[in-house]
Amino acid sequence: MKKVYKNAELATADIPDNCTLMFGGFGLCGIPENCITALVKKSISGLTCISNNAGVDDFGIGLMLHQHQVKKMISSYVGENAEFERQLLSGELEVELTPQGTLAEKIRAGGAGIPAFFTATGFGTEVAEDKETRQFGDKQYILENSLTADFAMVKAWKGDTDGNLIFKGTARNFNPMMATAGKITIAEVEELVEPGELDPNHIHTPGIFVQRIFKGVNYEKRIENLTITE
Amino acid sequence: MALDKNGIAKRIAKELKDGYYVNLGIGIPTLIANYVPNDISVTLHSENGLLGMGPFPKKEKVSADMINAGKQTVTTLPGSSLFNSAESFAMIRGGHIDLTVLGAMEVSETGDIANWKIPGKMVKGMGGAMDLVAGTDNIIVAMMHTNKRGESKLLSKCSLPLTGVGCITKIVTNLALLEVTKNGFELIERAPGVNVEEIKTATKGKLHINGNIPEMEIN
Numbered sequence: 001m002k003k004v005y006k007n008a009e010l011a012t013a014d015i016p017d018n019c020t021l022m023f024g025g026f027g028l029c030g031i032p033e034n035c036i037t038a039l040v041k042k043s044i045s046g047l048t049c050i051s052n053n054a055g056v057d058d059f060g061i062g063l064m065l066h067q068h069q070v071k072k073m074i075s076s077y078v079g080e081n082a083e084f085e086r087q088l089l090s091g092e093l094e095v096e097l098t099p100q101g102t103l104a105e106k107i108r109a110g111g112a113g114i115p116a117f118f119t120a121t122g123f124g125t126e127v128a129e130d131k132e133t134r135q136f137g138d139k140q141y142i143l144e145n146s147l148t149a150d151f152a153m154v155k156a157w158k159g160d161t162d163g164n165l166i167f168k169g170t171a172r173n174f175n176p177m178m179a180t181a182g183k184i185t186i187a188e189v190e191e192l193v194e195p196g197e198l199d200p201n202h203i204h205t206p207g208i209f210v211q212r213i214f215k216g217v218n219y220e221k222r223i224e225n226l227t228i229t230e
Numbered sequence: 231m232a233l234d235k236n237g238i239a240k241r242i243a244k245e246l247k248d249g250y251y252v253n254l255g256i257g258i259p260t261l262i263a264n265y266v267p268n269d270i271s272v273t274l275h276s277e278n279g280l281l282g283m284g285p286f287p288k289k290e291k292v293s294a295d296m297i298n299a300g301k302q303t304v305t306t307l308p309g310s311s312l313f314n315s316a317e318s319f320a321m322i323r324g325g326h327i328d329l330t331v332l333g334a335m336e337v338s339e340t341g342d343i344a345n346w347k348i349p350g351k352m353v354k355g356m357g358g359a360m361d362l363v364a365g366t367d368n369i370i371v372a373m374m375h376t377n378k379r380g381e382s383k384l385l386s387k388c389s390l391p392l393t394g395v396g397c398i399t400k401i402v403t404n405l406a407l408l409e410v411t412k413n414g415f416e417l418i419e420r421a422p423g424v425n426v427e428e429i430k431t432a433t434k435g436k437l438h439i440n441g442n443i444p445e446m447e448i449n
Contacts, residue, residue: 030295085354089350099356121361125391174315
């Protein structure tokens, strides 16, 4: 089965209106830049986007927001994007703010065939509203459902043509779980190699989870807060 | 006199124990990394997938692929490890973090904490805060005693949406170190030059003062 695509445009060509998408990344670190650029150029809308953050005003998912492509965001923190916070407060955009650990576990569980799980996170807060609770031992937990997506877009450092992926640094974050939870997972990589070039011991995401892969181009890799030691 | 942000960080740093795995929230808590005592070593956990977070890099070593939870560029140290977000929160939720320090807008006399939302004004999201307070036994709040309008942040009941319930046991502010007990807030130490009256005035929740309250010792 051929997994290799020429570029983001071709890999995202069949993504329709109103579907559910996952985007890897923490802040702007490890985001699928090429896929986002391709989606911004498409005239699709009504999207439900699952991503830890919402990018910044002029980069990442923020670009899709300007195009009014996003109907609903499922994220843990949208603070770096003033436009998102504004749309949230004005009611223009539906946002489901989810604790980061719960979001990570929802996605991991979704890809792993676990429909729901109990977590203590959010018990007694508005996150627990309308959710089943149960006591285990002497602690209270809330029931959270898992998440899957029609398409998951992930960014990796290296990948091979079988879809095996290796991530770099903190650009890993949500990418590996999302790779498992997409019905169709599209991986963009900085280096695309032949099978056999990646050591099996070093692979972070086995190719079974990845349906499409392409070598990305022109990564900006924007830094939100450049902090240095003199 | 009172403490400034660095003073609060310095006092909390005295609570660190050798070998601790520690998560420091954004704001005042991050300053604690600058005051780790020389005779102990702690490992800093960054929720976005790094254990063993090092200092900010030199200009030539900056990498966009190595950031912390506050999206600042950082480095690794010998013994560091990298992992995905599900694994990171397994460390948090699974009770593997020895100490978590975070800021707050309000703390209640029963140990509730509100630090993520001001309805209608600030709804950035909770990020990892709810997981941290639900998953860690040892939590210290680092914050100013009063807000910008001079109102107490130590209340009988939080007015803002909660991050966690009954989870805070220790608070360090610019005025004092307090614990949360069955009796409400318990004053343990005064900040240098600050008297008990000042602390009483600035604390709206139930404050228990038992005997003579010592001054913090911060070098």
